[in-house]
Amino acid sequence: MIALVDMNAFFASIEQLDRPQWQNKPVCVTNGRTGTCIITASYEARARGIKTGMRLREARGLVPDLIQAPSRPYRYAQVSSSIMSALESITPEVEIFSVDEAFLDLTGCQSLYDCSVEEIGxxxxxxxxxxxxxxxxAGISGDKTTAKWAAKKQKPDGLTIVHPYKARETLSGVLVTDLCGVGSGIGRYLAQYGVHRCGDMQKVPISVLGKRFGNLGxxxxxxxxGMDPEPLHKEVGVPQSIGHGKVIPPDTRDKTILRTYLLHMCEKVAARLRRYDFDAQLFSIGVNTPRGWVSKKLKTTTPTSDGDLIMALADFFLNVYWDEGERSHGVHQVHVGALDPRPRHGQGELFSEEDVKKEKLLATIDQVNHRYGEFALCKAPLLNRSEMPNVISPAWRPVGPRNTLES
Incomplete structure (x- = not known):
């Protein structure tokens, strides 16, 4: 018995909760007061045509009385953490899937509750x-995929139960691309075999998908x-990457401004590596333009968690790759990521006295910022950094290296 808990318009609902005067009114959340793109919207706003990703100007044209709420990621993370902790009183088997979703494995608890599935829900x-x-x-079924699909069926405030013996029949008419993890690319591949809906999957041997996509197939x-074999994953493993991105003013072409934003992201990545005692050597530096992402994978000489060394890669990227014909295209987003984070193994004997001094300096900076807030102590150029608040990444977790909001 697997349940999926899915919060309803989570960020917007928190804004309405904290401001009762906004209850039953159209509310949208943007990334800061100057944000121009809607992150999410209340159900009152959605009913009038407001959608995630819509530009604020367009949204106000549809709904003149739309209320803009600047996002408060730390508040959302606080509420999410409280919810996830409380769910452990239902069952200790909880997988935090995202900031507003969690799987619960109730298989071993059914006899303890001694009640119907509906009552457990x-x-x-x-x-x-x-x-x-x-x-x-909430959606309840016998596997993760069916439970997640079921949770979306009656929103907001719904409870949908799909008994395991009915899962195949229930999903048969559902588009395969409506299942979590089946993107448009896989959908196009399946369409070649006449598989558009889940019921069509029986036309194709499992070996065909296995050969093309491996275990995922x-x-x-x-x-x-309705037979997803994937178990719950309670433990959060070592991250495959640690990255930070930022939306910046559209059509930014000034290299000095661009460098400030990249420096901001380099320092955030470096601080997060140090917080969890990681180093990395392979980094991705990228900028997003109207023509798409321009990004490169670059290496430091040795594994590092020093923002200065990561920024040296960003400067190289700007001077070599950005200047090669791409500078004429304005930037609206930047990203820096550590692609091979690995646990540190101590300083070693080859560290110079300067290296040791730098380590102590960085440790002191981290202590100050942990106590007084992110970038309370920072490099002078970062005084001009973006006022946009931090964002909660899809991989956010309340604890561990996927907590992108800790200072």
Whole structure:
């Protein structure tokens, strides 16, 4: 028995909760007061045509009385952490899937509750409401994929139960691309075999998908038939990458301004590496233009968590790759990522006295910023950094290296 808890318009709902005067009114959340793109919207706004990703100007044309709420990521993370902790009172088997979603494995708890599936679902929803004051939707089935699909069926404030023996039949008419993890690329591949809906999957041998996509392909074949074998993952492993990005004023061409934004991201990546005792040697530096991303993978001489060394790569990127004909295209987003984070193994005997001094300096800076807030102590150019608040990445978790909001 697997349940998926899905919060309803999570960020917007928190804004309405904290400001009762906004209840039952169209609210949208943007990245800061100057943000021009809608991150999410309340159900009142959605009912009037407002969608995630819509430009604020366009949205106001549709809904003149739309209320703009600058995002407050730390508040959202606080509420999410409280919810995830409370869900462990239902079952200790909880997988935090995102900031507003969690899987619960209730298989071993059914006899303890001694009640119907519907009652267990109501207890889950009541638990969330009690700790947060927010409504959620829940889906319950025998596997993760079907439970996640079910949770979307009755939003907001819904409870959908798909008994495992009915899962294949229930999913048969569902588009395969409606299943979590089946993107448009996989969808196009399946369409070549006449597979558009889950019920069509039986036309194709599991070996065909296995040969093309490996274990993921085999899992998708089973997912479409209500038999997703994927277990819950409670533990958060070592991250495959650690990165930070920032939306910047559209059509930015000034290299000095661009460098400030990249410096901001380099320092954030470096601080996060140090916080969890990681180093990295391979980094991705990128800028997003109307023509798409321009990015390069660059290496430092040795593994590092020093923002100065990462910024040296960013300067190289700007001077070599950005100046090669791309500078005429304005930038609207930057990103810096450590692609091979690895646990540190101590300083070693070859560290010079200067290296040791730098280590101590960085440790002191981290201590100050941890106590007084991110970038309370920073390089002078970062005084001109973006006022846009931090964002919660899809991989955010309350604890560990995927917590992108800790200072």
């Amino acid at each position: 109501r207890r889950i929803k009541a638990c969330v409401f009690e700790v947060s004051g927010l409504l959620c939707s 085999k899992r998708i074949w089973l997912m479409a038939q």
